[in-house]
Amino acid sequence: xxxxxxxxxxxxxxxxxxxxxxxxxxxxxxxxxxxxxxxxxxxxxxxxxxxxxxxxxxxxxxxxxxxxxxxxxxxxxxxxxxxxxxxxxxxxxxxxxxxxxxxxxxxxxxxxxxxxxxxxxxxxxxxxxxxxxxxxxxxxxxxxxxxxxxxxxxxxxxxxxxxxxxxxxxxxxxxxxxxxxxxxxxxxxxxxxxxxxxxxxxxxxxxxxxxxxxxxxxxxxxxxxxxxxxxxxxxxxxxxxxxxxxxxxxxxxxxxxxxxxxxxxxxxxxxxxxxxxxxxxxxxxxxxxxxxxxxxxxxxxxxxxxxxxxxxxxxxxxxxxxxxxxxxxxxxxxxxxxxxxxxxxxxxxxxxxxxxxxxxxxxxxxxxxxxxxxxxxxxxxxxxxxxxxxxxxxxxxxxxxxxxxxxxxxxxxxxxxxxxxxxxxxxxxxxxxxxxxxxxxxxxxxxxxxxxxxxxxxxxxx
Amino acid sequence: xxxxxxxxxxxxxxxxxxxxxxxxxxxxxxxxxxxxxxxxxxxxxxxxxxxxxxxxxxxxxxxxxxxxxxxxxxxxxxxxxxxxxxxxxxxxxxxxxxxxxxxxxxxxxxxxxxxxxxxxxxxxxxxxxxxxxxxxxxxxxxxxxxxxxxxxxxxxxxxxxxxxxxxxxxxxxxxxxxxxxxxxxxxxxxxxxxxxxxxxxxxxxxxxxxxxxxxxxxxxxxxxxxxxxxxxxxxxxxxxxxxxxxxxxxxxxxxxxxxxxxxxxxxxxxxxxxxxxxxxxxxxx
Numbered sequence: 001x002x003x004x005x006x007x008x009x010x011x012x013x014x015x016x017x018x019x020x021x022x023x024x025x026x027x028x029x030x031x032x033x034x035x036x037x038x039x040x041x042x043x044x045x046x047x048x049x050x051x052x053x054x055x056x057x058x059x060x061x062x063x064x065x066x067x068x069x070x071x072x073x074x075x076x077x078x079x080x081x082x083x084x085x086x087x088x089x090x091x092x093x094x095x096x097x098x099x100x101x102x103x104x105x106x107x108x109x110x111x112x113x114x115x116x117x118x119x120x121x122x123x124x125x126x127x128x129x130x131x132x133x134x135x136x137x138x139x140x141x142x143x144x145x146x147x148x149x150x151x152x153x154x155x156x157x158x159x160x161x162x163x164x165x166x167x168x169x170x171x172x173x174x175x176x177x178x179x180x181x182x183x184x185x186x187x188x189x190x191x192x193x194x195x196x197x198x199x200x201x202x203x204x205x206x207x208x209x210x211x212x213x214x215x216x217x218x219x220x221x222x223x224x225x226x227x228x229x230x231x232x233x234x235x236x237x238x239x240x241x242x243x244x245x246x247x248x249x250x251x252x253x254x255x256x257x258x259x260x261x262x263x264x265x266x267x268x269x270x271x272x273x274x275x276x277x278x279x280x281x282x283x284x285x286x287x288x289x290x291x292x293x294x295x296x297x298x299x300x301x302x303x304x305x306x307x308x309x310x311x312x313x314x315x316x317x318x319x320x321x322x323x324x325x326x327x328x329x330x331x332x333x334x335x336x337x338x339x340x341x342x343x344x345x346x347x348x349x350x351x352x353x354x355x356x357x358x359x360x361x362x363x364x365x366x367x368x369x370x371x372x373x374x375x376x377x378x379x380x381x382x383x384x385x386x387x388x389x390x391x392x393x394x395x396x397x398x399x400x401x402x403x404x405x406x407x408x409x410x411x412x413x414x415x416x417x418x419x420x421x422x423x424x425x426x427x428x429x430x431x432x433x434x435x436x437x438x439x440x441x442x443x444x445x446x447x448x449x450x451x452x453x454x455x456x457x458x459x460x461x462x
Numbered sequence: 463x464x465x466x467x468x469x470x471x472x473x474x475x476x477x478x479x480x481x482x483x484x485x486x487x488x489x490x491x492x493x494x495x496x497x498x499x500x501x502x503x504x505x506x507x508x509x510x511x512x513x514x515x516x517x518x519x520x521x522x523x524x525x526x527x528x529x530x531x532x533x534x535x536x537x538x539x540x541x542x543x544x545x546x547x548x549x550x551x552x553x554x555x556x557x558x559x560x561x562x563x564x565x566x567x568x569x570x571x572x573x574x575x576x577x578x579x580x581x582x583x584x585x586x587x588x589x590x591x592x593x594x595x596x597x598x599x600x601x602x603x604x605x606x607x608x609x610x611x612x613x614x615x616x617x618x619x620x621x622x623x624x625x626x627x628x629x630x631x632x633x634x635x636x637x638x639x640x641x642x643x644x645x646x647x648x649x650x651x652x653x654x655x656x657x658x659x660x661x662x663x664x665x666x667x668x669x670x671x672x673x674x675x676x677x678x679x680x681x682x683x684x685x686x687x688x689x690x691x692x693x694x695x696x697x698x699x700x701x702x703x704x705x706x707x708x709x710x711x712x713x714x715x716x717x718x719x720x721x722x723x724x725x726x727x728x729x730x731x732x733x734x735x736x737x738x739x740x741x742x743x744x745x746x747x
Binding site: 061063066067068069070071073075076092093094096097098099100102103105109110285287289291292301304306307310311312339 | 506690702704705707
């Protein structure tokens with residue numbers, strides 16, 4: 001995701017985030033480690049409920065990041081909310097993603113973050129590991145209907161035994177194919193198995209030439225697909241979602257890396273040196289090869305569907321197709337994650353009103369129909385129904401999201417997306433797969449680089 | 463004749479090299495202008511200037527406002543409403559501070575100067591959190607007058623400029639100060655009647671640098687400006703950049719181009735004065 005790029009762009013990140021983390025660590029009780037208990041109604045009963053709604057004028061602040069259409073959707077929804085609740089004024093602040101985490105971490109550290117914040121999932125662990133930053137939403141159930149989410153989705157946002165946010169949307173990775181190129185190679189069906197994929201690699205090379213590949217995987221994509229492969233082969237999560245204990249042995253991981261290597265050797269994916277040669281570390285949708293159809297597939301987030309489709313030139317655009325998840329072993333494999341959540345900060349003076357606002361945006365028809373799929377396909381059941389009824393859901397993204405959610409079976413741990421691991425250019429994941437391609441190494445040769453890197457960010461590696 | 467011919471050849475080569483290097487230097491800017499008329503796939507397809515399918519969408523979309531709260535004109539006004547006080551405060555305060563360090567011998571001068579220089583090596587990231595906490599206490603965060611962004615420059619916090627001006631001041635002979643004193647100038651009169659005119663080129667360059675840095679500053683406004691209607695250009699340009707779902711680059715480039723126009727104009731105007739200042743000083747010795 002391009003989030004990774006923008007993060008790396010700001011060297012400042014390290015400073016601001018580090019400083020904020022330091023303050024956060026000092027403020028909280030670091031001894032009480034992050035043991036996540038599953039959300040349950042029992043937990044709800046044990047939490048003291050927040051005070052009732054005020055009839056006096058109330059001002060809430062809210063923040064989010066995003067692009068133009070999201071800014072507009074949120075603002076329209078807020079207008080609709082204020083029309084319904086005439087005593088509540090909502091003052092928004094918003095910007096693009098780049099620099100946003102620095103800003104928010106500074107505000108969290110200063111205790112002046114907005115009342116309602118759109119947050120990234122791993123912020124729960126980075127800034128509220130002991131529940132010091134966000135309100136336990138179990139205390140607001142009179143105003144926020146938590147039953148609209150699956151237990152598993154809520155559990156993912158339950159950190160330090162507190163429901164610290166509700167998921168706005170869930171996301172996962174899926175294959176997209178450029179069938180215009182596939183048709184040129186004489187293939188009319190999307191690849192549905194590993195054999196299809198390997199056969200496509202061969203056919204592309206024979207019929208279209210060495211420049212054409214059925215799939216493109218950047219370094220981070222390779223890591224995710226490798227985990228996908230291992231999970232579908234062995235049926236266990238990559239790491240424990242709460243303790244981040246790695247569940248795989250070095251031999252198993254080496255096998256996963258060799259699987260990725262076999263895709264390069266089988267002409268299924270372009271080798272990284274070749275890709276960097278003409279594109280540097282730009283994402284695939286900005287590469288000439290993707291735009292003109294020479295790279296005819298990608299493995300991307302469901303929310304990125306339109307980005308990859310829009311990037312294609314006129315000839316290739318009609319061929320863009322959401323593929324099927326591929327089962328590499330006996331299990332389904334793959335993970336979904338909370339792509340973003342809404343949380344109430346502990347400094348908020350009106351949590352009941354804030355919860356009412358969240359409920360309006362995510363669960364109520366009037367709000368959810370305006371929000372549509374601007375923040376991803378709604379995770380709230382009522383919200384999804386309202387957005388679909390209003391025709392405010394991007395079809396392509398909805399199709400991809402539906403396929404991902406129906407398939408994936410594993411959980412993500414919060415350290416997987418650590419910046420030190422996934423960063424473009426400097427991350428450990430990239431180092432591993434660059435080494436494989438540049439030096440023609442096998443999985444066994446490089447697995448220690450990965451394990452050392454994971455150990456350094458806090459994984460328990462056995 | 464032979465002299466003339468060789469002169470002509472030399473001139474030709476001089477111009478040839480200058481034009482060639484000049485073109486290479488200005489190419490990115492030209493590309494940026496041409497890219498504002500291209501769509502995404504064409505932008506990433508090559509680095510040529512030729513536009514196959516020209517479109518004005520970039521400029522049309524650049525005029526969009528975001529939920530009615532902010533548009534390009536407002537964003538520009540917002541930018542200059544803190545950049546100007548910032549530039550003025552910086553130049554005045556740095557000049558006064560440099561005068562103090564450069565011309566007066568007071569107890570602790572050396573140690574204070576070293577401390578000030580040491581702050582040169584303090585990176586901004588280290589300051590972000592404490593500064594933010596301080597300004598929060600002052601109630602300056604999200605101030606309608608952008609207090610958190612420019613007020614500190616009134617206290618000569620731009621060490622680099624102070625240092626630069628102290629160095630320049632060394633080249634202004636002390637004899638002039640003494641002459642001014644004999645003519646009855648007070649210390650401050652000496653500063654603005656004698657030294658400031660001599661320092662003009664340095665002051666213009668300080669102002670120029672501060673002007674460009676402030677216009678381009680992104681993290682400052684992102685931290686201290688929270689009301690969308692008060693967003694400056696540097697935030698406005700990026701508002702539509704959504705990494706997840708993608709965005710139209712022609713719009714970003716059109717916005718960037720529009721936003722740097724005033725900067726370019728200021729730069730070219732100031733450049734004349736800059737050169738004039740240098741040559742005037744040179745002739746007088």
